[in-house]
Every structure is written in structure tokens, then in C-alpha cells.
Amino acid sequence: MTPHSSSQTVMLPRHWLARAQTVIDATCTDLAPADAAMPRSAFRRLARAVRALPMTAVRVPLAFPPSLLGSLTRLRRKTGVSGEVWEGALRQLFAVLSAAGLAREPRNVDVRGQRRSTAVALDPEAFALLPQLQDLRAQLMHMGAPSNRHEETAVVGAVLGSVVFSGITIPHLSETLVSLERDALEVDIGCLTLPVRGPASCLAFDPPCQQRFALHPVSLLHWGRLLLCRPQDVPESSAPTHPLLPSGWRDPKRLRAALRRTLKAAGFPTWRRFLRTVRIEMLLTAEAPVNVLRRAGGLVTAAAPASDWHRLGWMIADPANASDGGRRTQALTPLDRRTSYDRVARAQIGRVVTALNSDTSGHERSQIAARLERLLKDPQATGPDSAIGRSVVRWAIYLLRRRRYRPNTVRTWLSRISRALHAVDPISSLEDLRDPPRLTAFIEAAIASSAAIESRRAMRTAVRQYLRFLAAQGVQVVAIRWSAQRFLIPTEGRRTALLSPGEIRAVVEMVLRDRADGLALATAILLAGFGGLRRIEVCRLHREDVPRDRRWTVCVRHSKTAAGRRAVALGPVLPPWALAVLERYAAWRTDHCGLDHPHWLLTPEGVPWDPDRLATRIIPILRRVTGKPATFHSLRRAAATWLWVQSVLPSGLELPPDLPNRTV
Amino acid sequence: MLSANGSGRTAVRFGTAERVAMAKLGLIHDGSTAQPFEFANIYATLFDRPAELMDESQLRAALFGGLIVLHGLDPSTLGTLRLTVGQPPDSAGPSLDLEAGTLWTPLPSVGYAGPLRNELAAACRPGSGWASVPLLPWLRRIAAQYQQGRPTSRSDPAGLVFVSDGAGSGDDDSPASPGVIGTPSLERRLARSATRWLVHHGMEPIFGAIVSGKFNFAALATSAYANLSDAQLAEAHARSAARSTWRYSQNAATRATGWPIWKIQTSRLAQCLRVAALVHGSSRGARH
């Protein structure tokens, strides 16, 4: 077979190897022995791989298939060669063979990088850019006079400041920012809310999760500078949307181009490399890797950052103190009609309260909020007339849109404020909020309108949150000292109802004896009294949540909060008699798996228990047997108390004598 | 419990994802690790009287169980544990010197297996491929008592430490001392968990590996570099074992009556364990 120089020919592998060997020998003759060792070593490995090829003839120039290339790019451990040296040797080898017409130079001979899962990719090129990052930081720190309102500088400064100072390294940050609304930036508390799609997000469907990120003070200054650059916005009621960035910067291409220019000037070749450098610096300084991952959008968390609660912007000085310069002048609406909380607003809030329950999804909440917003904005609609009414509706929209507030919390607060504004000596207008005695009287009356201590606390919290919202909207609100005596809610006289294990057993025995649905009730009592499950958690258990393993683990998936999702191992904490009851019920449930319902706890009729109905059935029995003002939640408190007593016992401490013996 | 999902992939066994995640996070309360209450359950069986009052079978059981729960030795290793006096020969496996109260564990050979040059040996600390692990004081007393009463087999005078009485003949389901702790799987579970708890209570993983004779990848790397002394190992082991045992006995005693637990010193280990075990045992009658 005669090789042609310019066209593909076919030859036997051994002939190809012989020719390649000649070429390599000729090349290595010109090199020093030390330098020739690596190419020869690489060629020997290549020769082994070519000999192992299954075909009887090879096409010349030989194109290396991935299988052949893979074995070559894997490093040789025995010689202790580093990846870079091996890559260099392979490239040299392919270059020589390609020049001789024997092989095609492959596009990629990169040695595979590490495969470990890390919060931050340890990229050497990004590490090498740390000095440039420091220079960029220094440049952003000295951002020039506030009077310098050049828009591009401000926009780029704000975006890069969010990355460099606040560590927000979401890859598509520029695309995200161009579509962001103004209210995503909370200047008073220094938070930016961004939509993020984390890979491990529990919300697998659209829309992406809203994550809040605390902003570094310098980053916040940049954003403030950008806001100052913008012309005064039209009043809220007439504009359909209020984007965060100025009008000319809502094109992602334009923003990307500006960022690219600035980064190139600073020495960063690409946006990605820049983000990696920032992440590496965060890792090497004071940030925990999980925080770096979160700020890179790789982890979605349910809890809000602690900075949510710092530096409340609504603590404005008493307007009677005229020298105070921290007064805000922007009112909620220009017209402030002196009418009280009107019926329309009350009705709308009532509908919201009714519609919300623990099963309300985020989408439904958004729909409710959108409906309220349409009522507010549409001049034809019968929205609330008074400023107070409108403010409450706005607050409802705010709460509904914030996922961190659970539906029960939103319901409670709205119903409390509604009650306070309607039934109690109400504030007639927003101007009353500037009058300290008037506002104080209102708050006192609102708290006093409830009898139970928990209700009073809920009322106080609701009023406080409402006033905080108003202040954040720019309404002048007198500073209230909430720790003052008049607003304190006493804790004395609260009767405790700590149930002992013996009492729980007595209750279980009674329900088993006297009730047709006793087995289910007993099971619910045991789950709450020994496992600490809430009412809703007991009722929402599914069959697959109770696998009946060796430890009698119960998986709580539907809980009041995200933090409540857990696995409870009942085996170690249940006494044998309790275990027997659970086993009985589990056996009954298995026998009745024909009852086509996924819930685990069923009534004898085969329907899942309603939490309210369950409580209604159990509470009277608890009170009758124990003689204490117990509720269903008392069982959870008992479980927590006894588990704590069992597990936390410092050496030398005696148990208090009045605590009954847990073992029954 | 298996459950199928809609993607068609094989469902993962319940709890596997949690165990893997907990291992990645370095947590110890996964389902594959025995928790303190499981150790506490067997303490009354093993440690209910002083060594001097135990008969031969009780001594064997206490030594067997003690090596499992305090050293983390696997039952299969214990089944082949040989007697020795001083350092065993190179070809031998793990051995126990009953008189000196020392457990001899072979270290994995990782690099530099051959003899050193004279000048290099002179400039280095002495090392050895055999680790000598002193038994905890209480176990040492048990071992000494056991040695006095241990029967010798004619066919194998150097013999195994735990001579099988024929009831268990090396079969995986028949431990050398059947019924000491429970089933073989429970013994294995306790053995692997004992090492984890020792490490959890402050022992370095390399020490835990030497004491138990089980070298995972992480311990293997460290063992190639570390030069240790038996005093150093004994101190670390005793400190960690005391914390573990304190926790087990606290669990046992608290579950029984809620008595206060003394701070356990290694030298008083037996006394406190015995009291805790007596407390645990006395409460059993009240429960049933």
C-alpha cells in the first residue's frame, strides 16, 4: 500500500506505527534526552493504543476516536507527571504526526478536571486574577463624587458593586436585573430580591424562587447613586411597571456590553471568569462555602437572611421635635380623605382572609394579590375610598407577594388589623399616625380589645407590622417605644397544662375503651404526645410516610413551616404499650388498604381526619381525664418537655421532685 | 420501603439518600449507625459485675463484647484473633497479648516497604508495621482473668483468643460466643458504630482505624505518614472511650430512673458502669 501525501489512504496499523516511529525518532534526535523523554513516552502509549485497535486497516491521516483519545489523555501515575506536562507532550506528538501527514490533530486533549462536588470551582485561572479583583474593588470604592451622575458609570458601578462587594455571583445577573422591578431593591434594609433557579430547589416548577440577598453598604451606595441619577418617577398609580434600571438599560445586550468593556479594562477576560474569581475570594476570606453557593444561585433557601431585620428605616423621630432631619415627606397618596376604614376595604380583606388557608399555593396568592391590585388601580372598580383602607389593601398585597409570610400569618395579621381598625377606636386618617397620643391610644385600645393573651400578642404584632409597612412606604409614623409598660402583655396567670406520660396513657386507654374511632384517636394522641407532631402533621401523614421500619420512623412532609419537615424516629421514645397501639393501628390500616386514600390516619368511615374535628374529639377527653385545661397542642409540649428532660441532664443535676416519672 | 416514581428509574431504598447526605455532612445519626441507646441496652449484659466475680464464659463474653463496643473490632476479626506474647510474626494477623493487655494490629503497608539505608534510618524516628494498642484498664483486668481460666486446645496450643466451643464454627451466623450481644448483624453494627462514636467523641480517625483494625481510604493516607507511640494512642483512646461510655451509661441510667450520672474517669469505669447497669437492670422489673 502506497501512502499518498494529500489524500486519504489505508494502511496496516503496524505500517503506520513504523512510519510514525521514524518520524518521532527524527524529531527527538534534535532534542535533548531530557526533553525527548516525554514525547517518546507519549508515543509508546499511543502505539499501545493503536495496536489495540480492532480494525485491520487504518485510514491515514489517522483521526483519533474518543475511545483512543480518552486512554491517551488519562494521566500516567507512575512517572509522576503533572497534567500540564502530559498535555504538552500529547500536543507535541500530535503536532509532529500531523505535520508528517500521519494523523489529524485532535481539537481537545485537555486532561479532565476534578470531579468533586464543591461549592466553589477551584479554577487556577480565576485564582490568578485575584490581584485584578482587588484593583477593581479599589476602583469601585472610589466611585467619584455623588454629583457625577453619568448613567453608564452608575449602572455598571451598581451591578459590579453587587458582585464585588455583596458577592452576588448569579451567572445571569445582568439579564435578571434588566427585568427587575423597583420594589425588588429595599434600600432601607439593604436587600435585593432576585429570582433564582437553584439546582436543588424544592420548587421544581416556574416561576423561579425569589431569594433575598443582603447588600454590602458600598454596594447599596452604588444603587443609591443610580437611583439618584434617574429622573423623578411618575406617581405610582399611573405607571404600569417600575423597573429598577433606567429606561435605556433594560436591554440585556447593552448592559452586557458595558460590563464586558469595564471588565476587560480591569483585566478579566470573561464575565464567567470574573464571577469565579469573586467566588474564590469569598471562599478564601470570611464566607462559608454554603453562603458562597447561595449567592451564586446554586442553593435556594427558605429562610431570609438576618439582615432583613437590621436597621429599620421606619424609626423616624417624633415630629414634635422640629430639628430632626430624618423626616420623610412622601405620603402614601396625595389626597387624604378623612373617612375611616371603609366597608369596601373591610370586605376585600375579609375575602382574602377567607380565601387563604395553609394549602394556598404561591400561585393562588399571586392571583389574589393581582386581583386586589386591579381593584386599587382600576378607577372603574369599587376600591376602597379612604387612605387607611387603601393602605391596608396595599399591605395585604405586600404580604401576599412575600412567600416568607405563611398563609396563617397573613390571615392573622389582616384579620387583626381589620378588627382593630373597625371595632376599636379607629384612626380616621393617616395624619393621625403623626400624633403620638392618638396613635398610642389606638394601639392600646387594639391590644385591649382581645381577651386572651395570645390574641393580644397577635394584635400587637399585627399593628406593629402594619405601622412598619406604612413607614417603609414613606408615611410619617411616630416612633413608638414598644417596650413601654403600656404595651407590655403580662405573662403571669397563664395556666400551664403539662401532661405527664401517665396521663397520656390514661387518655389513650380511655379512648380505646370507649370509642368506636378510639384506635385512630389513640394513634393521633401517641404521635403528638410522644413524637411531638402537630395536629396538621398528624392529619396529613400519608401511607408512604410511615414505612414501619425498625425505628418506627415517621416522615413529616406536610408541616406548618419548611423547617418542620423532618423524620421522627418513634421507636427509641415510645414505651412498649404505646408501640403496641401504633402497631395495632398500622395493622388495621394495612388490612384496610383497600380504602382508597393516600392519607394514613383515617376515620372508621375511611376518610382522612380534619384537624379541627380531631381536636374537637380529643380535647374534651384530655380535659376530663387530666383535669387540666389542655389542648391538642399540649401533647406536643409534653413530648418536647419529656424529650428534653431525657436527653439533657448535666452531671450532678437531680431531677425536680415534682416531675412525674416518665417510664410507665 | 421502595416506592416507584414516574420517571421510570429504579427507586432508591428509603433512607439511603439521607444516609449518604449525612455521611457527606459528617453526621452520625443515620440509620446505619447504632445510637447510644443500643449500646446502653447491652451494657447490663456485659458489665454487670467485677472481673473477679465472672466465670469463664462471662469473662469471654465480656472480653468479646468489650472489644466490640470499646475498640470497634469486627466480630469476624475477633473470630480469628490469635494469642501472642509480644510482637507477633509478620505473617500473623491481629493478635492479643492477654498477659500484657495489648492488642497487636498490622498496619497497612503504604510506600517505603523495604529496609532503610543506614544513614536514613539514623536520621529518622523508629517505626514499625505493627501497632501495639493497650487495652483499656477494665478490659485489661478482664483479659488477665480470662487468661488464667482460658482452656487450651490440644490441636492449636498458640491458639485463637476466643476458642470456639463447637457451637459456632466460623460460620457468619454463628459468632464465637453466640448470644453475647445478639445476632451477628447486631454485633457488626455495634462494631462499626463504636468506631464512629469514638471518632465523634474526639478521637482522630487514624487512631480509630488503628484501634479497630479497619482502614478506610482517609485513614490509609494518614497512616502512611504518621509515626505514633502506644502511650499517645492509649491516652486518646481512653479519653474518647470514656466519653462514649459516659454517654451510653447516661442513656441507660436516665432511661431507667433519671438518677444523676457521675463524671466517669477511666479508672472508675467499671464501678460506674456496674452501677449504671444495676440501675438499668433493676428498672426492668418495674417496666414489665
Place this chain on the structure above:
Amino acid sequence: MSESRRFGARIVPRREALTAAIDALESRRRAVRVDAPLREMIGAFNLAMVYAWLRLSWAAALRPRRDPVVRRNRYDARLGWLFVEDKDSPYGVEARVIPLSEGEGPRLARLQDLGDRVRYRLQTTSHVTLDGLSDDSLFFVILGGRAIPLSPQALRSVLDASGLADSFPWPLNVPRHYWITRALEDGVRLTDLDPFLGHLHDPLPWGPYAARPLSHSASSFRRFATTILKEVGFL
């Protein structure tokens, strides 16, 4: 330390032998004058490089590699960190960061500056070939008329030429042996040291869910590094 039986690794240097070796190396060192005669400069420079490499290997317990892992852009003197990719396997390389104790970062920066000046001198006024040296090499020596990266073999050659071969009978990865042994003796947690030594296993300190900043274990590592450097005689 009590007289008890020792077991484990056999190549852990005795402290006396180490300090004697480092003292011998220090005594041979002299200031590098770039404008000195070529032979004198080369001798001083080679020894300075070897000293710096040995010092860094004791300060960071690096694995000795044929292709030096520490390069010009792989350390940050300001933050005091080193970036290393040294453990090779058929499946890839392992990258890690190593905290540098105080003073080591600026020392590397000075070494880099010295290396630049020597390179310039060699390029412009000598026949020493530099084609075997990449632009980002930080540690290099001049042997046989060629400037080459400082590999373990080259390091041994320099020690031989300086008459120090007998003072350093140990393999070049002996700092790792010493580090781990002394850490176990001093009660320094290996969980703080292992990731920076390259013993990577879950849970990684820079893993996705690691909630502890690296700075905590880094400060432990730096403190211990300073202790080691003092013990062996570099400080």
C-alpha cells in the same frame, strides 16, 4: 514524650537531624548578587531557590512534583494563599488551596522578583538557554548551561553540588510525614489540616453545604505551620 514503643511510618525525621540539616543549608546560603560573575551568581541563585523551595515545602507540606506546582500566578501574597493542583489520577487532577503562614507570601513575591532579574541577566548577557523554562516558572535553577524548572532531581543535584547531600538523606516529601506526626502529638485536629494537605474526602471544607468558613481551619493551619517552621529551624 515518654519512652514508649513507636510504630507507624519509618521516615519521620528526628528534630535534631532536621535542625542540623537546615543550619547547614543556612550556612551555605549567601546573598544573590545579580551583577556578580555568572558562576558565582548561578551558585548563589541555585542555593537560594533550593532553600526557598524547601522552606515552602515545610511551610505548606507540599508534595514534591516533577513539574513544580507553585508558579507565578498560583499564589496570592496579599491574602496568603497558595493554589495547587498536584494529585494526579486517571480521572483528573485535584485542586486545593493552601494557607500560607505570615511572611511566606511576600517571600514568594521577592523570590519571583529575583527570578525575573536573573532571567533578564541570563537572556541578555549569557549563553544559558532558557527555552526549557516557561514564562510562569517560579522555581527554577541553572544546571549544565540550561535554566530548568526545579524538579526533585534538580534539587538533589544542587544539594550534591553544595556538599549538602548527606545532610538531607530523607525523601523530599518528608515534611508531610513530620507534619502529620507532630499534629497528632500536639493535638492539632487533622480535620483542619487534611484538606490543605491534599487528603480530600467528604465532607470537604469547600463542599456545597459546608457552613464553616475556611478562615477558621486556615488560621489553625497557619499557626501550626509557624510552629513547624520554628521547630525545624527556618524561623
